[in-house]
Amino acid sequence: MSLGRLHLVTDTRPGRDPLAVARAALGVAGRELVVQVRVEDSATDREAYELAGRMVELCASAGATCLVNDRLHVALAVGAAGAHVGADDLPVDAARRVLGPAAVLGATARAPGTARAAVAAGADYLGVGPCHATGTKAGLPPPIGPAGVTAVADAVPVPVVAIGGVTADRVAGLRGAGAYGVAVVAALADAADPARATAELLAALGC
Ligand SMILES: Cc1ncc(COP(=O)(O)OP(=O)(O)O)c(N)n1
Numbered sequence: 765m766s767l768g769r770l771h772l773v774t775d776t777r778p779g780r781d782p783l784a785v786a787r788a789a790l791g792v793a794g795r796e797l798v799v800q801v802r803v804e805d806s807a808t809d810r811e812a813y814e815l816a817g818r819m820v821e822l823c824a825s826a827g828a829t830c831l832v833n834d835r836l837h838v839a840l841a842v843g844a845a846g847a848h849v850g851a852d853d854l855p856v857d858a859a860r861r862v863l864g865p866a867a868v869l870g871a872t873a874r875a876p877g878t879a880r881a882a883v884a885a886g887a888d889y890l891g892v893g894p895c896h897a898t899g900t901k902a903g904l905p906p907p908i909g910p911a912g913v914t915a916v917a918d919a920v921p922v923p924v925v926a927i928g929g930v931t932a933d934r935v936a937g938l939r940g941a942g943a944y945g946v947a948v949v950a951a952l953a954d955a956a957d958p959a960r961a962t963a964e965l966l967a968a969l970g971c
C-alpha cells in the first residue's frame with residue numbers, strides 16, 4: 765500500500781466548505797493527499813453520504829485517496845478507498861471484515877499497546893495523537909508530544925500518521941519522531957490560502 769503522507773480531515777464546523785478546501789489541497793498535493801471525510805456525530809447518514817460521494821469524485825479526478833471516518837456503511841456505499849476507526853467505533857477486526865481485505869483501514873492509537881493490537885486486528889496505518897493541543901476536537905486526552913509518536917512508531921511496522929495541532933512548523937519534529945505523515949483539520953481549513961498551506965505542509969513533509 766502506498767499511503768499519502770498528507771491527510772486532510774474535513775472540518776465539521778457549520779458554515780464551512782470542506783469541498784472547497786479539498787479542491788484547493790488536491791490541486792497542489794494530488795495523489796500525496798488522503799482526504800478523510802469526517803462529519804459531526806449529529807449529521808445524518810444522508811448528509812455524510814452526499815459529502816463523501818462528492819469527495820470520492822473529487823479525489824478520483826486527482827488520483828488521491830478518499831477515506832470515511834467512523835461510518836463504514838457510508839464508505840462502502842460511496843466506493844471510498846477505506847475508512848478510519850477509533851475507540852468509539854467498530855473494533856478494527858470487525859471493521860476489516862466489513863470493508864474487506866483490499867480496503868485501506870486506519871485506526872486511532874495513542875500508546876504502543878493499543879497500536880500493536882490495532883495492527884494485529886488489521887489496521888493498515890495508525891492515527892496517533894493528539895500530538896499537540898488542538899481546539900478542533902473536544903474531550904481529547906493530553907497531548908502525547910513527539911515522544912509519544914516515537915513510542916508508537918517504534919512499536920509497529922505500519923505508517924504512523926500524527927494528528928492534533930499539526931502545523932507546517934511542527935512537521936519536522938513529528939517526522940523526526942517517526943511519523944510517516946500528518947493529518948490536519950485547522951492547518952488547511954483555517955488557512956487564508958489553503959493551496960499555499962498545502963504546499964507548505966508538503967514541503968515540510970519532504971514531498
Ligand atoms: C488520522 C486520524 N487519526 C485519528 C483520528 C481520530 O479518530 P477517532 O478517535 O475515532 O475520533 P473521531 O475522529 O471519530 O472523532 C482520525 N479521525 N483520523
Ligand SMILES: Cc1nc(C(=O)O)sc1CCOP(=O)(O)O
Binds near residue numbers: 892894897898949
Ligand atoms: C479529529 C481529531 N482526532 C484527534 C485525535 O487525537 O484523535 S485530534 C483531531 C482534530 C485535529 O484537528 P487539528 O488539525 O485542527 O488540530
Ligand SMILES: [Mg+2]
Binds near residue numbers: 833849851852
Ligand atoms: Mg471515530
